[in-house]
Amino acid sequence: MCYDIVENRRRTRVMKIMKGFGFHAQKSVFECYLDQDQLKKLTKLLTEKIDLKKDSIRIYPLCSECVQGTLAIGVGEIHRLEAVKVV
Numbered sequence: 001m002c003y004d005i006v007e008n009r010r011r012t013r014v015m016k017i018m019k020g021f022g023f024h025a026q027k028s029v030f031e032c033y034l035d036q037d038q039l040k041k042l043t044k045l046l047t048e049k050i051d052l053k054k055d056s057i058r059i060y061p062l063c064s065e066c067v068q069g070t071l072a073i074g075v076g077e078i079h080r081l082e083a084v085k086v087v
Contacts, residue, residue, distance in 0.1 A: 001018065001022065001029070001030045001031075001032055001057065001058065001059050001060070002028050002029045002030070002057070002058050002060075003018075003028050003055070003056065003057045003058070004028065004055065004056045005028075005050060005055045005056075005057075006051070006054045006055055007051070007054075007055075010049060010050060010051065010055065011028075013049045014046060014049055014050060014055075014057070017042070017045050017046060017049065018030045018032070018042075018046075021034060021038065021042050022034075025076060025078075026076065031078070039059075043059070
């Protein structure tokens with residue numbers, strides 16, 4: 001997910017919301033692993049906080065194979081979820 005928020009106060013609010021759902025990858029980029037319910041909740045919260053005529057939030061879904069092929073060059077790390085087994 002990435003965003004372009006015009007006003008500093010709204011941008012800070014958006015960043016705080018997104019930190020609750022994912023990892024801060026770059027200044028305006030987050031890596032999030034969400035199910036459909038979490039995605040609906042996040043999009044609702046974000047829609048209420050931004051100016052729909054001035055601000056932009058982009059959500060790019062990636063399949064698990066695409067995520068595994070992610071490459072980072074330079075500083076920062078790629079956050080990967082460990083496989084979970086329910087017994």
